[in-house]
Amino acid sequence: MKRILVADDEVNIRLLFDEVLTEAGHEVISVATGREVVRKIIKDDYDLIILDIKMPDMNGLEVVQKIRELKKTTPIIVCSAFKHLEDDYVFNVGRVSAYITKPVNLQEFKAKVNELLA
Amino acid sequence: MRSFLGTPCLPPCALFQGKRRTKELFEQRLRHEVEAANVEILRAGESAKILKEYNENILASLSSGVLVVDLNGAVTTFNRVASSLFGAPASTMIGKPLRDNPRLEPLERLLSRTMETGVNIRRNELVITTADGREIPLGVSTSLLYSQTTGSNGAIAVFTDLSQTKSLEERVKHSEKLAILGEMAAVMAHEIRNPLNSIAGFSQLLQMKIYVSDKLRKYVDIIVHESFRIDDLISDILDFAHQKKNIITLIDFKALADQVLSSKQALAARKGVVIETRIGDDLPAFRGDSVRLERVMLNLVNNALDATDSGGLVTLSAIRADHNGIPWIEMTVADTGCGIPPENLEDIFKPFFTTKQAGTGLGLAIIQKIAEEHLGKVTVTSDLLNGTVFTLSLPCARDLPAL
Numbered sequence: 400m401k402r403i404l405v406a407d408d409e410v411n412i413r414l415l416f417d418e419v420l421t422e423a424g425h426e427v428i429s430v431a432t433g434r435e436v437v438r439k440i441i442k443d444d445y446d447l448i449i450l451d452i453k454m455p456d457m458n459g460l461e462v463v464q465k466i467r468e469l470k471k472t473t474p475i476i477v478c479s480a481f482k483h484l485e486d487d488y489v490f491n492v493g494r495v496s497a498y499i500t501k502p503v504n505l506q507e508f509k510a511k512v513n514e515l516l517a
Numbered sequence: 518m519r520s521f522l523g524t525p526c527l528p529p530c531a532l533f534q535g536k537r538r539t540k541e542l543f544e545q546r547l548r549h550e551v552e553a554a555n556v557e558i559l560r561a562g563e564s565a566k567i568l569k570e571y572n573e574n575i576l577a578s579l580s581s582g583v584l585v586v587d588l589n590g591a592v593t594t595f596n597r598v599a600s601s602l603f604g605a606p607a608s609t610m611i612g613k614p615l616r617d618n619p620r621l622e623p624l625e626r627l628l629s630r631t632m633e634t635g636v637n638i639r640r641n642e643l644v645i646t647t648a649d650g651r652e653i654p655l656g657v658s659t660s661l662l663y664s665q666t667t668g669s670n671g672a673i674a675v676f677t678d679l680s681q682t683k684s685l686e687e688r689v690k691h692s693e694k695l696a697i698l699g700e701m702a703a704v705m706a707h708e709i710r711n712p713l714n715s716i717a718g719f720s721q722l723l724q725m726k727i728y729v730s731d732k733l734r735k736y737v738d739i740i741v742h743e744s745f746r747i748d749d750l751i752s753d754i755l756d757f758a759h760q761k762k763n764i765i766t767l768i769d770f771k772a773l774a775d776q777v778l779s780s781k782q783a784l785a786a787r788k789g790v791v792i793e794t795r796i797g798d799d800l801p802a803f804r805g806d807s808v809r810l811e812r813v814m815l816n817l818v819n820n821a822l823d824a825t826d827s828g829g830l831v832t833l834s835a836i837r838a839d840h841n842g843i844p845w846i847e848m849t850v851a852d853t854g855c856g857i858p859p860e861n862l863e864d865i866f867k868p869f870f871t872t873k874q875a876g877t878g879l880g881l882a883i884i885q886k887i888a889e890e891h892l893g894k895v896t897v898t899s900d901l902l903n904g905t906v907f908t909l910s911l912p913c914a915r916d917l918p919a920l
Contacts, residue, residue, distance in 0.1 A: 409711060409714075409715075411714075411715040411718075411719075412714060412715065412718070415714075415715070415718040415719060415722065418722055419722065422725075422726075452889075453889065458889070458892070458893065458894035458910075459892070460892045460893075460912055460914060461840070461894075464840070464841045464843065465841070468841055480707050480710040480711065480714075481707070481889070481890065501710050501711070501713075501714040502710065502713050502714040502716075502717035502718065502744060502745065502748055503714060503717070503718055504721075504745075505718065505721040505722070505725070506721075
Protein backbone atom coordinates (compact mmCIF):
# COMPACT_ATOMS: atom_id res chain seq x y z
CA MET A 400 0.00 0.00 0.00
CA LYS A 401 1.51 3.27 -1.06
CA ARG A 402 1.51 6.45 1.05
CA ILE A 403 0.48 9.55 -0.82
CA LEU A 404 0.66 13.07 0.56
CA VAL A 405 -1.92 15.49 -0.89
CA ALA A 406 -1.53 19.23 -0.38
CA ASP A 407 -4.16 21.75 -1.49
CA ASP A 408 -5.67 24.72 0.31
CA GLU A 409 -9.18 23.93 -0.95
CA VAL A 410 -11.11 21.37 1.07
CA ASN A 411 -13.07 20.13 -1.96
CA ILE A 412 -9.95 19.34 -3.91
CA ARG A 413 -8.44 17.51 -0.96
CA LEU A 414 -11.64 15.47 -0.74
CA LEU A 415 -11.55 14.75 -4.45
CA PHE A 416 -7.98 13.46 -4.46
CA ASP A 417 -8.60 11.54 -1.24
CA GLU A 418 -11.60 9.77 -2.81
CA VAL A 419 -9.82 8.90 -6.04
CA LEU A 420 -6.62 7.70 -4.44
CA THR A 421 -8.20 5.81 -1.53
CA GLU A 422 -10.43 4.04 -3.99
CA ALA A 423 -7.33 2.99 -5.91
CA GLY A 424 -6.10 1.34 -2.75
CA HIS A 425 -3.61 3.89 -1.44
CA GLU A 426 -3.18 5.53 1.95
CA VAL A 427 -3.84 9.25 1.64
CA ILE A 428 -2.64 11.94 4.04
CA SER A 429 -3.97 15.46 3.29
CA VAL A 430 -2.66 18.82 4.36
CA ALA A 431 -3.70 22.38 3.57
CA THR A 432 -0.54 24.46 3.76
CA GLY A 433 3.04 24.43 2.55
CA ARG A 434 4.34 24.42 6.08
CA GLU A 435 2.38 21.32 6.93
CA VAL A 436 3.85 19.62 3.87
CA VAL A 437 7.33 20.33 5.17
CA ARG A 438 6.43 19.11 8.65
CA LYS A 439 5.09 15.86 7.26
CA ILE A 440 8.09 15.35 5.00
CA ILE A 441 10.50 15.79 7.87
CA LYS A 442 8.74 13.13 9.92
CA ASP A 443 7.85 10.52 7.31
CA ASP A 444 8.52 9.09 3.90
CA TYR A 445 5.96 9.17 1.13
CA ASP A 446 5.73 7.35 -2.17
CA LEU A 447 4.19 10.29 -3.98
CA ILE A 448 3.41 13.92 -3.24
CA ILE A 449 0.59 15.81 -4.94
CA LEU A 450 1.16 19.51 -4.55
CA ASP A 451 -0.99 22.51 -5.35
CA ILE A 452 1.36 25.35 -6.16
CA LYS A 453 -0.88 28.15 -5.04
CA MET A 454 -1.11 27.83 -1.31
CA PRO A 455 -1.39 30.83 0.99
CA ASP A 456 1.75 30.52 3.08
CA MET A 457 4.54 29.24 0.89
CA ASN A 458 4.74 29.43 -2.85
CA GLY A 459 4.98 26.28 -4.92
CA LEU A 460 8.61 26.63 -5.80
CA GLU A 461 9.68 27.01 -2.20
CA VAL A 462 7.80 23.91 -1.18
CA VAL A 463 9.29 21.90 -4.03
CA GLN A 464 12.75 23.06 -3.03
CA LYS A 465 12.17 22.14 0.57
CA ILE A 466 10.94 18.69 -0.38
CA ARG A 467 13.90 18.09 -2.63
CA GLU A 468 16.22 19.20 0.11
CA LEU A 469 14.82 16.63 2.51
CA LYS A 470 13.72 13.82 0.25
CA LYS A 471 15.55 13.91 -3.00
CA THR A 472 13.77 11.18 -4.89
CA THR A 473 10.11 11.29 -3.97
CA PRO A 474 8.03 11.82 -7.11
CA ILE A 475 6.07 15.06 -7.10
CA ILE A 476 2.98 15.87 -9.13
CA VAL A 477 2.39 19.60 -9.25
CA CYS A 478 -1.16 20.78 -9.74
CA SER A 479 -2.11 24.20 -11.03
CA ALA A 480 -4.72 26.27 -12.81
CA PHE A 481 -1.95 28.02 -14.73
CA LYS A 482 -1.48 26.11 -17.93
CA HIS A 483 1.72 27.71 -19.04
CA LEU A 484 4.04 27.15 -16.11
CA GLU A 485 4.53 23.50 -16.99
CA ASP A 486 7.85 24.04 -18.73
CA ASP A 487 9.21 26.01 -15.85
CA TYR A 488 8.34 23.44 -13.24
CA VAL A 489 9.17 20.31 -15.14
CA PHE A 490 12.10 21.30 -17.26
CA ASN A 491 13.66 24.47 -15.95
CA VAL A 492 13.23 24.03 -12.26
CA GLY A 493 13.69 20.40 -13.07
CA ARG A 494 12.50 18.97 -9.85
CA VAL A 495 8.98 17.73 -10.41
CA SER A 496 7.90 14.59 -12.13
CA ALA A 497 4.60 15.73 -13.58
CA TYR A 498 2.44 18.81 -13.99
CA ILE A 499 -1.32 18.61 -14.16
CA THR A 500 -3.73 21.42 -14.77
CA LYS A 501 -7.04 22.18 -13.16
CA PRO A 502 -9.78 21.18 -13.70
CA VAL A 503 -8.23 17.76 -13.32
CA ASN A 504 -9.04 15.03 -15.77
CA LEU A 505 -9.33 12.11 -13.37
CA GLN A 506 -8.49 9.43 -15.93
CA GLU A 507 -5.24 11.13 -16.84
CA PHE A 508 -4.50 11.77 -13.20
CA LYS A 509 -4.97 8.13 -12.23
CA ALA A 510 -2.75 7.02 -15.11
CA LYS A 511 -0.01 9.41 -14.04
CA VAL A 512 -0.19 8.28 -10.44
CA ASN A 513 0.13 4.65 -11.46
CA GLU A 514 3.07 5.46 -13.67
CA LEU A 515 4.93 7.23 -10.89
CA LEU A 516 4.20 4.63 -8.26
CA ALA A 517 5.36 1.76 -10.39
CA MET B 518 52.19 139.92 -55.58
CA ARG B 519 52.11 141.10 -52.08
CA SER B 520 49.27 142.57 -50.01
CA PHE B 521 49.57 145.91 -48.25
CA LEU B 522 50.74 143.94 -45.26
CA GLY B 523 53.42 142.41 -47.30
CA THR B 524 52.07 138.89 -47.28
CA PRO B 525 52.09 137.00 -50.51
CA CYS B 526 48.64 136.80 -52.07
CA LEU B 527 46.79 136.36 -55.27
CA PRO B 528 45.84 139.28 -57.48
CA PRO B 529 42.17 140.48 -57.03
CA CYS B 530 40.90 138.81 -60.18
CA ALA B 531 42.63 135.68 -59.20
CA LEU B 532 41.05 135.94 -55.73
CA PHE B 533 37.65 136.33 -57.25
CA GLN B 534 38.33 133.36 -59.43
CA GLY B 535 39.55 131.48 -56.40
CA LYS B 536 36.41 132.22 -54.44
CA ARG B 537 34.27 130.89 -57.23
CA ARG B 538 36.39 127.80 -57.35
CA THR B 539 36.00 127.29 -53.63
CA LYS B 540 32.24 127.68 -53.91
CA GLU B 541 32.19 125.10 -56.68
CA LEU B 542 34.29 122.78 -54.66
CA PHE B 543 32.07 123.32 -51.66
CA GLU B 544 28.93 122.63 -53.67
CA GLN B 545 30.52 119.56 -55.14
CA ARG B 546 31.39 118.36 -51.68
CA LEU B 547 27.88 119.03 -50.47
CA ARG B 548 26.40 117.10 -53.40
CA HIS B 549 28.64 114.17 -52.62
CA GLU B 550 27.63 114.23 -48.99
CA VAL B 551 23.94 114.38 -49.85
CA GLU B 552 24.29 111.51 -52.31
CA ALA B 553 26.17 109.48 -49.75
CA ALA B 554 23.52 110.26 -47.18
CA ASN B 555 20.81 109.25 -49.64
CA VAL B 556 22.58 105.96 -50.28
CA GLU B 557 22.82 105.44 -46.53
CA ILE B 558 19.14 106.16 -46.09
CA LEU B 559 18.25 103.84 -48.93
CA ARG B 560 20.43 101.12 -47.50
CA ALA B 561 18.97 101.62 -44.03
CA GLY B 562 15.53 101.48 -45.56
CA GLU B 563 16.43 98.26 -47.30
CA SER B 564 17.81 96.77 -44.09
CA ALA B 565 14.73 97.80 -42.21
CA LYS B 566 12.58 96.23 -44.91
CA ILE B 567 14.63 93.05 -44.86
CA LEU B 568 14.45 92.95 -41.08
CA LYS B 569 10.70 93.53 -41.12
CA GLU B 570 10.22 90.79 -43.73
CA TYR B 571 12.43 88.51 -41.70
CA ASN B 572 10.38 89.06 -38.54
CA GLU B 573 7.15 88.59 -40.45
CA ASN B 574 8.46 85.37 -41.93
CA ILE B 575 9.28 84.09 -38.50
CA LEU B 576 5.81 84.89 -37.22
CA ALA B 577 4.19 83.37 -40.29
CA SER B 578 6.30 80.21 -40.16
CA LEU B 579 5.73 79.42 -36.50
CA SER B 580 3.53 76.43 -35.82
CA SER B 581 2.19 78.23 -32.76
CA GLY B 582 -0.18 81.15 -32.82
CA VAL B 583 1.10 84.54 -31.72
CA LEU B 584 -1.14 87.32 -30.51
CA VAL B 585 0.21 90.62 -29.21
CA VAL B 586 -1.85 93.38 -27.64
CA ASP B 587 -0.82 96.84 -26.58
CA LEU B 588 -1.51 98.44 -23.21
CA ASN B 589 -5.03 99.33 -24.32
CA GLY B 590 -5.85 95.81 -25.33
CA ALA B 591 -5.70 96.51 -29.06
CA VAL B 592 -4.22 93.81 -31.28
CA THR B 593 -0.83 94.64 -32.74
CA THR B 594 0.21 91.21 -34.01
CA PHE B 595 -1.98 88.32 -35.14
CA ASN B 596 0.00 85.67 -36.99
CA ARG B 597 -0.99 83.17 -39.65
CA VAL B 598 -1.72 80.31 -37.23
CA ALA B 599 -3.85 82.58 -35.07
CA SER B 600 -5.80 83.66 -38.17
CA SER B 601 -6.48 80.12 -39.30
CA LEU B 602 -7.39 78.90 -35.80
CA PHE B 603 -9.90 81.67 -35.23
CA GLY B 604 -10.94 82.22 -38.83
CA ALA B 605 -10.10 85.91 -38.73
CA PRO B 606 -7.62 87.47 -41.15
CA ALA B 607 -5.01 89.66 -39.47
CA SER B 608 -6.36 92.73 -41.25
CA THR B 609 -9.66 92.42 -39.39
CA MET B 610 -7.89 92.16 -36.04
CA ILE B 611 -4.95 94.53 -36.11
CA GLY B 612 -5.66 97.83 -34.38
CA LYS B 613 -9.00 96.66 -32.97
CA PRO B 614 -9.62 95.86 -29.29
CA LEU B 615 -9.20 92.14 -28.64
CA ARG B 616 -12.31 92.29 -26.49
CA ASP B 617 -14.40 92.88 -29.61
CA ASN B 618 -13.96 89.29 -30.73
CA PRO B 619 -15.94 86.93 -28.45
CA ARG B 620 -14.22 83.79 -29.74
CA LEU B 621 -10.94 85.08 -28.36
CA GLU B 622 -12.38 85.84 -24.95
CA PRO B 623 -10.41 83.12 -23.10
CA LEU B 624 -7.15 84.53 -24.51
CA GLU B 625 -8.23 88.06 -23.72
CA ARG B 626 -8.80 87.13 -20.12
CA LEU B 627 -5.33 85.61 -19.77
CA LEU B 628 -3.67 88.61 -21.38
CA SER B 629 -5.55 91.06 -19.13
CA ARG B 630 -4.52 89.09 -16.10
CA THR B 631 -0.90 89.16 -17.23
CA MET B 632 -0.95 92.89 -17.73
CA GLU B 633 -2.72 93.57 -14.44
CA THR B 634 -0.56 91.38 -12.28
CA GLY B 635 2.66 91.71 -14.22
CA VAL B 636 3.05 87.94 -13.95
CA ASN B 637 3.76 85.79 -16.99
CA ILE B 638 1.58 82.72 -17.30
CA ARG B 639 3.72 79.74 -18.08
CA ARG B 640 1.26 77.16 -19.28
CA ASN B 641 -2.49 77.20 -19.29
CA GLU B 642 -4.88 74.91 -21.05
CA LEU B 643 -8.15 76.23 -22.38
CA VAL B 644 -10.81 75.16 -24.79
CA ILE B 645 -11.68 77.44 -27.65
CA THR B 646 -14.21 77.25 -30.46
CA THR B 647 -12.76 77.57 -33.93
CA ALA B 648 -14.29 79.33 -36.88
CA ASP B 649 -15.98 76.14 -38.06
CA GLY B 650 -17.49 75.45 -34.66
CA ARG B 651 -15.05 72.79 -33.44
CA GLU B 652 -13.96 72.81 -29.83
CA ILE B 653 -10.25 72.27 -29.50
CA PRO B 654 -7.88 72.25 -26.53
CA LEU B 655 -5.31 75.04 -26.62
CA GLY B 656 -2.07 75.29 -24.65
CA VAL B 657 -1.34 78.97 -23.94
CA SER B 658 1.59 80.90 -22.46
CA THR B 659 1.57 84.63 -21.94
CA SER B 660 4.30 87.13 -21.23
CA LEU B 661 4.57 90.88 -20.77
CA LEU B 662 5.87 92.81 -23.73
CA TYR B 663 8.58 94.82 -22.11
CA SER B 664 11.16 97.18 -23.48
CA GLN B 665 14.14 98.72 -21.69
CA THR B 666 13.36 102.15 -22.97
CA THR B 667 9.59 102.39 -22.80
CA GLY B 668 8.69 99.90 -20.06
CA SER B 669 5.57 97.78 -20.41
CA ASN B 670 4.19 97.85 -23.93
CA GLY B 671 1.49 95.24 -23.72
CA ALA B 672 1.46 91.47 -23.65
CA ILE B 673 2.10 88.46 -25.88
CA ALA B 674 0.21 85.20 -26.00
CA VAL B 675 1.71 82.14 -27.69
CA PHE B 676 -0.61 79.19 -28.15
CA THR B 677 -0.67 75.71 -29.67
CA ASP B 678 -3.44 73.39 -30.79
CA LEU B 679 -3.27 70.41 -28.44
CA SER B 680 -5.78 68.18 -30.25
CA GLN B 681 -3.18 65.76 -31.53
CA THR B 682 -1.40 65.51 -28.19
CA LYS B 683 -4.72 64.99 -26.44
CA SER B 684 -5.76 62.25 -28.82
CA LEU B 685 -2.43 60.52 -28.30
CA GLU B 686 -2.99 60.73 -24.55
CA GLU B 687 -6.45 59.24 -25.03
CA ARG B 688 -5.05 56.40 -27.08
CA VAL B 689 -2.39 55.58 -24.51
CA LYS B 690 -4.97 55.61 -21.71
CA HIS B 691 -7.17 53.38 -23.81
CA SER B 692 -4.52 50.77 -24.45
CA GLU B 693 -3.54 50.82 -20.78
CA LYS B 694 -7.18 50.17 -19.97
CA LEU B 695 -7.24 47.28 -22.41
CA ALA B 696 -4.12 45.84 -20.87
CA ILE B 697 -5.63 46.01 -17.40
CA LEU B 698 -8.86 44.48 -18.66
CA GLY B 699 -6.78 41.65 -20.04
CA GLU B 700 -5.16 41.10 -16.68
CA MET B 701 -8.58 41.27 -15.00
CA ALA B 702 -9.90 38.61 -17.34
CA ALA B 703 -6.96 36.38 -16.48
CA VAL B 704 -7.47 36.79 -12.74
CA MET B 705 -11.19 36.07 -13.06
CA ALA B 706 -10.52 33.06 -15.23
CA HIS B 707 -8.22 31.71 -12.58
CA GLU B 708 -10.81 32.27 -9.88
CA ILE B 709 -13.46 30.50 -11.91
CA ARG B 710 -11.23 27.49 -12.53
CA ASN B 711 -11.23 26.61 -8.83
CA PRO B 712 -14.93 25.87 -8.28
CA LEU B 713 -14.93 24.44 -11.79
CA ASN B 714 -12.33 21.99 -10.59
CA SER B 715 -14.73 20.75 -7.92
CA ILE B 716 -17.63 20.43 -10.32
CA ALA B 717 -15.59 18.59 -12.95
CA GLY B 718 -13.84 16.47 -10.35
CA PHE B 719 -16.86 15.28 -8.41
CA SER B 720 -18.97 14.69 -11.44
CA GLN B 721 -16.15 12.50 -12.76
CA LEU B 722 -16.20 10.63 -9.46
CA LEU B 723 -19.92 10.12 -9.90
CA GLN B 724 -19.20 8.85 -13.37
CA MET B 725 -16.77 6.33 -11.97
CA LYS B 726 -18.65 5.21 -8.90
CA ILE B 727 -22.36 5.39 -9.51
CA TYR B 728 -24.44 3.45 -11.92
CA VAL B 729 -28.18 3.69 -11.42
CA SER B 730 -29.49 3.66 -14.92
CA ASP B 731 -28.36 4.56 -18.44
CA LYS B 732 -30.41 7.73 -18.30
CA LEU B 733 -28.84 8.94 -15.03
CA ARG B 734 -25.46 7.90 -16.29
CA LYS B 735 -26.02 10.06 -19.32
CA TYR B 736 -26.86 13.04 -17.09
CA VAL B 737 -23.57 12.72 -15.27
CA ASP B 738 -21.68 12.38 -18.53
CA ILE B 739 -23.23 15.64 -19.66
CA ILE B 740 -22.18 17.43 -16.48
CA VAL B 741 -18.60 16.22 -16.88
CA HIS B 742 -18.48 17.12 -20.51
CA GLU B 743 -19.89 20.59 -20.00
CA SER B 744 -17.50 21.35 -17.15
CA PHE B 745 -14.56 20.75 -19.41
CA ARG B 746 -16.27 22.80 -22.05
CA ILE B 747 -16.38 25.73 -19.60
CA ASP B 748 -12.68 25.29 -19.18
CA ASP B 749 -12.17 25.58 -22.92
CA LEU B 750 -14.32 28.70 -22.96
CA ILE B 751 -12.18 30.21 -20.26
CA SER B 752 -9.11 29.54 -22.38
CA ASP B 753 -10.86 31.22 -25.29
CA ILE B 754 -11.72 34.28 -23.20
CA LEU B 755 -8.12 34.56 -22.20
CA ASP B 756 -6.94 34.35 -25.79
CA PHE B 757 -9.59 36.83 -26.87
CA ALA B 758 -8.55 39.25 -24.14
CA HIS B 759 -5.18 39.21 -25.86
CA GLN B 760 -3.25 38.19 -22.83
CA LYS B 761 0.15 38.50 -24.37
CA LYS B 762 2.51 35.77 -23.39
CA ASN B 763 5.18 36.87 -21.02
CA ILE B 764 8.12 38.27 -22.94
CA ILE B 765 11.10 37.10 -21.00
CA THR B 766 14.26 39.22 -20.94
CA LEU B 767 17.06 39.92 -18.53
CA ILE B 768 15.76 42.45 -16.02
CA ASP B 769 17.75 45.52 -15.08
CA PHE B 770 16.27 46.30 -11.68
CA LYS B 771 18.05 49.62 -11.38
CA ALA B 772 16.54 50.80 -14.68
CA LEU B 773 13.14 49.47 -13.65
CA ALA B 774 13.25 51.33 -10.34
CA ASP B 775 14.40 54.55 -12.03
CA GLN B 776 11.60 54.31 -14.55
CA VAL B 777 9.03 53.85 -11.80
CA LEU B 778 10.55 56.70 -9.83
CA SER B 779 10.41 59.14 -12.72
CA SER B 780 6.80 58.19 -13.51
CA LYS B 781 5.66 58.84 -9.96
CA GLN B 782 7.93 61.73 -9.03
CA ALA B 783 5.45 64.44 -9.97
CA LEU B 784 2.61 62.84 -8.06
CA ALA B 785 4.82 62.33 -5.01
CA ALA B 786 5.98 65.94 -5.12
CA ARG B 787 2.39 67.16 -5.26
CA LYS B 788 1.63 65.09 -2.16
CA GLY B 789 4.75 66.20 -0.35
CA VAL B 790 6.01 62.63 -0.14
CA VAL B 791 9.60 61.58 -0.86
CA ILE B 792 10.30 58.49 -2.99
CA GLU B 793 13.68 56.80 -2.65
CA THR B 794 15.17 53.86 -4.45
CA ARG B 795 17.71 51.48 -3.00
CA ILE B 796 18.86 48.87 -5.47
CA GLY B 797 21.60 46.45 -4.43
CA ASP B 798 24.74 46.06 -6.53
CA ASP B 799 24.95 42.32 -6.18
CA LEU B 800 21.60 41.34 -7.65
CA PRO B 801 21.75 37.99 -9.46
CA ALA B 802 20.69 37.74 -13.10
CA PHE B 803 16.93 37.48 -13.35
CA ARG B 804 14.85 36.83 -16.42
CA GLY B 805 11.23 37.92 -16.48
CA ASP B 806 8.62 40.06 -18.21
CA SER B 807 9.79 43.62 -17.65
CA VAL B 808 6.53 45.27 -18.75
CA ARG B 809 4.51 43.27 -16.26
CA LEU B 810 7.06 43.69 -13.48
CA GLU B 811 7.07 47.42 -14.06
CA ARG B 812 3.29 47.42 -13.83
CA VAL B 813 3.55 45.65 -10.48
CA MET B 814 5.97 48.22 -9.10
CA LEU B 815 3.97 51.18 -10.43
CA ASN B 816 0.85 49.78 -8.82
CA LEU B 817 2.54 49.21 -5.48
CA VAL B 818 4.09 52.67 -5.47
CA ASN B 819 0.71 54.18 -6.32
CA ASN B 820 -0.87 52.39 -3.38
CA ALA B 821 1.96 53.53 -1.14
CA LEU B 822 1.51 57.14 -2.23
CA ASP B 823 -2.24 56.89 -1.64
CA ALA B 824 -1.68 55.74 1.90
CA THR B 825 0.99 58.27 2.80
CA ASP B 826 0.50 61.88 3.83
CA SER B 827 2.74 64.89 3.32
CA GLY B 828 6.10 64.47 4.98
CA GLY B 829 6.08 60.72 4.52
CA LEU B 830 8.50 58.42 2.73
CA VAL B 831 8.12 55.68 0.15
CA THR B 832 11.10 53.41 -0.44
CA LEU B 833 11.55 51.14 -3.43
CA SER B 834 14.33 48.60 -2.94
CA ALA B 835 15.72 45.39 -4.39
CA ILE B 836 18.05 43.06 -2.53
CA ARG B 837 19.47 39.61 -3.05
CA ALA B 838 18.37 36.80 -0.78
CA ASP B 839 19.57 33.23 -0.96
CA HIS B 840 17.32 30.32 -0.04
CA ASN B 841 18.46 26.73 -0.33
CA GLY B 842 21.10 27.44 -2.87
CA ILE B 843 18.84 29.42 -5.17
CA PRO B 844 19.27 33.18 -5.35
CA TRP B 845 16.10 35.21 -5.02
CA ILE B 846 15.47 38.87 -5.61
CA GLU B 847 13.27 40.65 -3.12
CA MET B 848 11.78 43.89 -4.34
CA THR B 849 10.00 45.87 -1.67
CA VAL B 850 7.84 48.95 -1.62
CA ALA B 851 7.71 50.38 1.88
CA ASP B 852 5.72 53.37 3.04
CA THR B 853 5.32 55.34 6.26
CA GLY B 854 1.60 55.64 5.63
CA CYS B 855 -1.59 54.74 7.41
CA GLY B 856 -1.12 50.96 7.33
CA ILE B 857 -3.60 48.18 6.59
CA PRO B 858 -5.94 47.08 9.39
CA PRO B 859 -5.06 43.53 10.47
CA GLU B 860 -8.58 42.29 9.76
CA ASN B 861 -8.11 43.23 6.10
CA LEU B 862 -4.62 41.85 5.62
CA GLU B 863 -5.87 38.40 4.64
CA ASP B 864 -8.37 39.72 2.14
CA ILE B 865 -6.43 42.34 0.26
CA PHE B 866 -5.26 39.97 -2.46
CA LYS B 867 -8.73 38.69 -3.14
CA PRO B 868 -10.24 39.88 -6.42
CA PHE B 869 -12.71 42.74 -6.09
CA PHE B 870 -11.67 43.50 -2.54
CA THR B 871 -11.25 47.23 -2.15
CA THR B 872 -11.66 49.86 0.54
CA LYS B 873 -11.36 52.72 -1.92
CA GLN B 874 -14.22 54.59 -3.53
CA ALA B 875 -12.78 54.37 -6.99
CA GLY B 876 -10.87 51.12 -6.96
CA THR B 877 -11.46 48.00 -9.04
CA GLY B 878 -10.14 45.81 -6.25
CA LEU B 879 -8.14 43.88 -8.80
CA GLY B 880 -4.77 45.59 -8.48
CA LEU B 881 -3.34 43.28 -5.84
CA ALA B 882 -4.93 40.19 -7.36
CA ILE B 883 -3.24 41.01 -10.64
CA ILE B 884 0.06 41.67 -8.89
CA GLN B 885 -0.15 38.32 -7.18
CA LYS B 886 -0.86 36.59 -10.48
CA ILE B 887 2.14 38.24 -12.11
CA ALA B 888 4.32 37.20 -9.18
CA GLU B 889 3.16 33.62 -9.47
CA GLU B 890 3.76 33.57 -13.18
CA HIS B 891 7.35 34.38 -12.35
CA LEU B 892 7.35 31.46 -9.89
CA GLY B 893 7.46 33.99 -7.09
CA LYS B 894 5.10 35.50 -4.55
CA VAL B 895 3.90 38.73 -2.93
CA THR B 896 3.72 39.19 0.80
CA VAL B 897 2.78 42.11 3.00
CA THR B 898 3.46 43.30 6.49
CA SER B 899 1.74 46.31 7.92
CA ASP B 900 0.90 48.13 11.08
CA LEU B 901 -1.24 51.16 11.62
CA LEU B 902 1.58 53.15 13.23
CA ASN B 903 4.56 52.55 11.01
CA GLY B 904 3.14 51.84 7.58
CA THR B 905 3.22 48.98 5.13
CA VAL B 906 5.80 46.89 3.31
CA PHE B 907 4.94 44.89 0.21
CA THR B 908 7.56 42.34 -0.84
CA LEU B 909 7.75 40.80 -4.29
CA SER B 910 9.97 37.71 -4.06
CA LEU B 911 11.34 36.40 -7.33
CA PRO B 912 13.43 33.25 -7.66
CA CYS B 913 16.24 33.23 -10.19
CA ALA B 914 15.29 29.71 -11.02
CA ARG B 915 14.83 29.70 -14.76
CA ASP B 916 18.34 28.75 -15.64
CA LEU B 917 18.87 26.04 -13.08
CA PRO B 918 20.25 22.76 -14.40
CA ALA B 919 17.75 19.91 -14.36
CA LEU B 920 18.15 17.39 -11.57
